[in-house]
Amino acid sequence: MKNLDALVRPNINDLKPYSSARDEFSGSASVYLDANENPYNDPFNRYPDPMQWELKKRVSEIKGVDAENIFLGNGSDEAIDLLFRAFCEPKVDNILTIAPTYGMYQVCADINNTPVKKVSLNDDFSLDAAKVLAACDDNTKIVFLCSPNNPSGNLLASKEVAEILSRFEGLVVVDEAYIDFCPVASWLPNLKDYPNLVVLQTFSKAWGMAAIRLGMAFASQEIISVLNKIKYPYNINILTQQVAQELLSDTENMQGWVEILLSEREKMVGELEEIAMVEKIYPSDANFLLVKIRKAKEVYDALVGKGIIVRDRSRVELCADSLRITVGTPEENKVLLEELKAMS
Numbered sequence: 001m002k003n004l005d006a007l008v009r010p011n012i013n014d015l016k017p018y019s020s021a022r023d024e025f026s027g028s029a030s031v032y033l034d035a036n037e038n039p040y041n042d043p044f045n046r047y048p049d050p051m052q053w054e055l056k057k058r059v060s061e062i063k064g065v066d067a068e069n070i071f072l073g074n075g076s077d078e079a080i081d082l083l084f085r086a087f088c089e090p091k092v093d094n095i096l097t098i099a100p101t102y103g104m105y106q107v108c109a110d111i112n113n114t115p116v117k118k119v120s121l122n123d124d125f126s127l128d129a130a131k132v133l134a135a136c137d138d139n140t141k142i143v144f145l146c147s148p149n150n151p152s153g154n155l156l157a158s159k160e161v162a163e164i165l166s167r168f169e170g171l172v173v174v175d176e177a178y179i180d181f182c183p184v185a186s187w188l189p190n191l192k193d194y195p196n197l198v199v200l201q202t203f204s205k206a207w208g209m210a211a212i213r214l215g216m217a218f219a220s221q222e223i224i225s226v227l228n229k230i231k232y233p234y235n236i237n238i239l240t241q242q243v244a245q246e247l248l249s250d251t252e253n254m255q256g257w258v259e260i261l262l263s264e265r266e267k268m269v270g271e272l273e274e275i276a277m278v279e280k281i282y283p284s285d286a287n288f289l290l291v292k293i294r295k296a297k298e299v300y301d302a303l304v305g306k307g308i309i310v311r312d313r314s315r316v317e318l319c320a321d322s323l324r325i326t327v328g329t330p331e332e333n334k335v336l337l338e339e340l341k342a343m344s
C-alpha cells in the first residue's frame with residue numbers, strides 16, 4: 001500500500017476539521033451553555049455524541065473489532081460517499097468496480113466526478129484478481145469488491161480478494177452488506193493483516209433496520225480518522241443511536257431471522273427449479289436469488305400487476321433476462337411462487 005498521506009486528497013490532508021461544542025468538551029457537567037441549544041424539551045434538545053462512543057462500544061462487542069477501528073454512517077452509503085470525497089481527486093483519480101455489482105459506487109463516482117474502470121466478472125460471477133490488477137493504474141485509488149455480490153448473490157473467492165489486497169497499492173473496499181447470511185466468510189478478522197482494507201457492513205439487511213439508516217465501515221485507525229475528519233459533525237441522530245442500542249441488545253433475534261430466511265431460500269430454489277420458464281437459478285450466499293427466466297420483462301410486469309414487486313436486472317451486465325428476488329416471509333414467498341407457476 002502507498003503511504004496514506006499520498007492516497008488522501010491534498011486538500012483533505014490540509015483540512016482543519018470543524019470543531020463542534022461536543023468535540024471541545026466531552027466530559028460530564030451539570031450546566032451546558034456551550035452549544036446554543038434550547039434548555040427545554042429534554043432529551044431531544046441536546047446534540048448527540050458526534051462520535052457515538054456508546055453505540056460503537058456495543059458494535060465493537062458484536063463484531064470483535066476495537067471501537068477506534070469503527071466508523072458509523074447514515075447507512076453504509078455515507079461511508080461510500082466519504083471514501084470518494086477523501087481519496088478521489090475529481091477528474092484526476094479513478095476507482096475500479098467489478099461488473100455487475102451494487103449501483104451506488106458508480107453513482108457516488110459520478111457525483112464526485114471520478115472515472116470508473118469496470119472489470120467484468122467471469123460468466124459464473126467469479127472474480128479474476130489478475131484482471132482487476134491489470135486494469136488499475138497509478139491514479140486508481142479504490143477497488144470496490146462486493147461480497148456476497150449484489151445482484152449475483154455469490155461470495156467472491158478469498159484467494160482472489162487476498163491477491164488484490166496484497167498487490168494493489170490503494171484502498172480495497174469489501175462491501176459485506178449481506179455477510180450476516182454467511183458470517184464465517186467476513187474479512188473483519190483480517191483487518192490487521194491489510195492496512196489498505198476497508199470492510200463495509202450495514203444494519204439494513206439481516207438486522208432488519210433499513211429505516212433507521214445505520215451502516216459501518218471498519219478499517220485501520222488512520223483510515224477511520226480520515227472519515228471522521230470529513231463527516232458531518234452529528235451524522236448519526238439520537239433516535240437512530242437509541243433504537244440501535246435497543247435492537248442490538250438481542251442478537252438472537254437476528255440469528256433467528258437469518259435461519260428462517262436461509263431455509264426459505266433453499267425451499268424457493270427447489271420450487272423455482274420445477275417451473276418451466278426458469279432457466280437458471282444462480283447460487284446465492286445472501287437473502288436474495290438471481291433467477292434467469294424466459295421473457296423476464298413480461299414476467300416482471302405480470303408480477304407487478306399482481307402487486308408483487310421483484311427487481312428486473314435484465315439490463316445489467318451478465319444478467320440478461322434475470323430477476324433478482326428477495327427472500328420474504330414464507331407467506332410472501334408462497335404467493336410469488338404460486339403466481340409464477342400460474343404464468344408458466
Ligand SMILES: *Cc1c(COP(=O)(O)O)cnc(C)c1O
Nearest residue numbers: 075076077102150177202204215
Ligand atoms: C443494501 C446494500 C447496501 C446498503 O446500504 P445502507 O446504506 O447501509 O442501507 C450497501 N451495499 C450493498 C451491496 C447493498 O446491497
